Structures are given as structure tokens and as C-alpha cells.
Amino acid sequence: MVSTSSEAPVAEPFPPIEPYAKGLLDVGDGNQIYWETSGNPEGKPALVVHGGPGSGGKRGARKTFDPAIYRIVLFDQRGCGESLPHASDPAVDLSCNTTEHLIADMERLRTHLGIDKWLLYGGSWGSTLILAYAERFPERVSEIVLVGVTMTTLEETDWLYNGVARFLPEQWETFRDALPPDQRDGDIVLAYSRAINSQDPATRTALMRAWCAWEDAVISHESLGNPGQYSAKDDAAMLAFVRICSHFFANAAWLAEDQLLDNADKLAGIPGVLIHGRLDLSSPLSTAWELAKAWPDAELQVIDDSGHTGSPQMRTAVLEAVARFGRR
Numbered sequence: 001m002v003s004t005s006s007e008a009p010v011a012e013p014f015p016p017i018e019p020y021a022k023g024l025l026d027v028g029d030g031n032q033i034y035w036e037t038s039g040n041p042e043g044k045p046a047l048v049v050h051g052g053p054g055s056g057g058k059r060g061a062r063k064t065f066d067p068a069i070y071r072i073v074l075f076d077q078r079g080c081g082e083s084l085p086h087a088s089d090p091a092v093d094l095s096c097n098t099t100e101h102l103i104a105d106m107e108r109l110r111t112h113l114g115i116d117k118w119l120l121y122g123g124s125w126g127s128t129l130i131l132a133y134a135e136r137f138p139e140r141v142s143e144i145v146l147v148g149v150t151m152t153t154l155e156e157t158d159w160l161y162n163g164v165a166r167f168l169p170e171q172w173e174t175f176r177d178a179l180p181p182d183q184r185d186g187d188i189v190l191a192y193s194r195a196i197n198s199q200d201p202a203t204r205t206a207l208m209r210a211w212c213a214w215e216d217a218v219i220s221h222e223s224l225g226n227p228g229q230y231s232a233k234d235d236a237a238m239l240a241f242v243r244i245c246s247h248f249f250a251n252a253a254w255l256a257e258d259q260l261l262d263n264a265d266k267l268a269g270i271p272g273v274l275i276h277g278r279l280d281l282s283s284p285l286s287t288a289w290e291l292a293k294a295w296p297d298a299e300l301q302v303i304d305d306s307g308h309t310g311s312p313q314m315r316t317a318v319l320e321a322v323a324r325f326g327r328r
Contacts, residue, residue, distance in 0.1 A: 034082035049122030054244025056081030123147030178210030225309030272298035277306030
């Protein structure tokens with residue numbers, strides 16, 4: 001089923017809350033992931049899966065859930081947020097930071113917290129990771145809410161770092177020209193993933209800022225959302241984000257092309273809501289459209305006034321979807 005946004009009353013998130021438990025979970029390979037739980041300790045479990053990859057979990061996501069109903073679990077994926085070691089240190093090896101590792105980390109966290117099934121909520125890269133996890137462990141997923149749907153295909157990555165240039169040619173040339181001259185032709189994401197690990201701090205700083213400036217250029221039209229959010233990161237968070245993001249995208253997230261779409265039949269029986277902005281240049285609507293066709297238990301909601309970073313109407317759609325599943 002597909003629906004489009006209307007001028008419905010805008011819903012407000014729940015008041016801020018603090019976690020009642022938190023910690024660092026040893027997931028192997030020298031990595032510890034930060035986790036926290038808030039809300040009702042006996043409530044319906046829900047896991048917030050952040051984007052990026054490498055952005056770290058936004059603590060404000062707690063306000064998406066009714067704390068009387070939900071046991072809200074947040075975590076930071078390897079190398080970012082409060083997880084250790086942090087990828088802002090160029091000496092941190094990323095070879096053990098892959099989609100497979102993150103799927104295993106989520107499952108280890110579920111077991112650690114004694115959860116049988118949980119609702120999965122996330123957007124952008126988070127939607128890719130949620131789909132990969134749910135297709136591996138469908139019996140552990142009660143419902144799914146995805147916002148700004150991506151499946152991290154080669155086509156999607158090429159669009160974000162090359163195709164969108166037709167709308168932003170000046171900004172894209174600046175993005176490309178931040179690379180050394182001999183690395184500007186060919187795979188720009190692969191070139192960044194190599195160059196960002198330079199031994200020269202000034203080179204790393206220039207590249208991370210150029211990458212984030214490009215990401216911000218792509219969302220610059222989103223006046224109802226959160227333009228400028230990538231360059232607003234502090235330097236440590238920015239470097240970790242760019243190192244991890246370019247690492248994953250240069251390797252096609254270690255997913256076969258169309259793997260998540262081809263395996264969507266494994267999601268049968270899991271209710272889902274896909275919420276996507278029609279104005280999303282970063283992740284065009286076609287990805288959510290194709291997934292909704294392949295996943296009969298999913299409902300696609302198209303938000304006409306929203307891009308990748310949301311709008312009040314998108315926030316309302318998210319709150320309503322989460323509230324609806326809270327009543328199940």
C-alpha cells in the first residue's frame with residue numbers, strides 16, 4: 001500500500017529522557033560498542049539503528065518512542081559515537097568494520113540484553129543495516145520502521161557521489177578537486193577511502209571537510225529538515241564518519257548488487273512502514289518504491305514536503321507508525 005502525506009496536524013515527540021542502563025559491549029576484534037536502554041524496562045523492545053555509516057546514534061531518537069510502552073535501545077556502531085576504539089584515530093584499522101560485523105554486533109547486543117524480538121527503527125544507512133539484519137534473523141524482528149530508505153547498491157552510491165552532480169556541478173567539482181590530481185579520475189569514493197587515511201593530518205582534515213561539504217550540498221534545499229548537519233560535526237566525529245562511510249561505500253557495503261531486494265521475501269510476516277521524502281536527492285524514492293513492491297507486509301508512505309533530513313510531516317508519520325506498532 002502506498003500513501004502520500006497530507007496537511008495533518010503535526011505530532012510532537014515525547015519529552016527528553018535519560019537511559020536507566022548503559023555500557024560497553026565487547027564484540028571482539030578489539031571493539032566495544034556503546035549501548036543504552038531507556039523507557040520501560042518491561043516494555044516492548046525497540047532498537048534504534050543509526051545512519052552514516054559512522055554517524056553515531058542520535059540520543060534524541062529516544063523521544064520517538066512512548067517511554068511508558070517501549071524499552072528503547074540505542075547503540076553506536078563500531079568506530080563511532082561512544083564506541084571504542086574511535087575511527088577518528090587514523091591508526092584504527094577498519095578491516096573488522098563491515099556489514100557482517102555490524103549484523104553480528106546487533107545480534108550479540110540482543111542476546112546480551114535478553115531480548116527475544118525487537119522492533120527495528122532507522123533511516124538512511126540504518127535502513128540498509130536493518131534490512132540486512134532482518135533478512136538474516138527474521139525470527140528476531142517484530143516490526144520495522146524505515147525512514148529515507150536505502151539498500152546501498154552500487155547504483156545508489158554512484159548516484160549520490162556522481163549522479164547528483166548534474167544538479168550541483170560547481171559543488172561536485174570542489175568535492176572531486178579536494179583529491180590529489182592523480183586520483184580525480186575513476187572511482188571517487190574509492191579514491192576518498194584511500195586518501196582519507198593519509199599520514200598527513202592537514203590532508204585528512206581537508207578531505208573530511210570536502211566530503212561533508214558535498215553531503216551538505218546535496219541536502220541544502222531541505223529547509224524543513226536539517227541542512228548543514230554534516231559539516232556541523234566536531235572534527236573527531238567528522239573524521240570517523242568520512243573514514244567509515246568511504247570504507248563501506250568503496251566496498252559496496254559487502255553486499256551483492258540487489259541482494260537486499262532479492263531477499264525481501266525473507267521479510268514476509270514482518271509488518272513494516274517505509275517513510276520516504278519525495279524531495280530526497282540523496283536517496284531517490286525509487287528504492288523505497290521497489291522495496292515496497294517486493295515486501296507485501298510493508299506500507300510505503302511518501303512525504304511530499306520532505307527530503308532526506310525530514311520535515312514536520314515526516315516526523316509525524318514516524319511517530320504515528322511507532323505508536324501504531326506500540327499498540328500491537
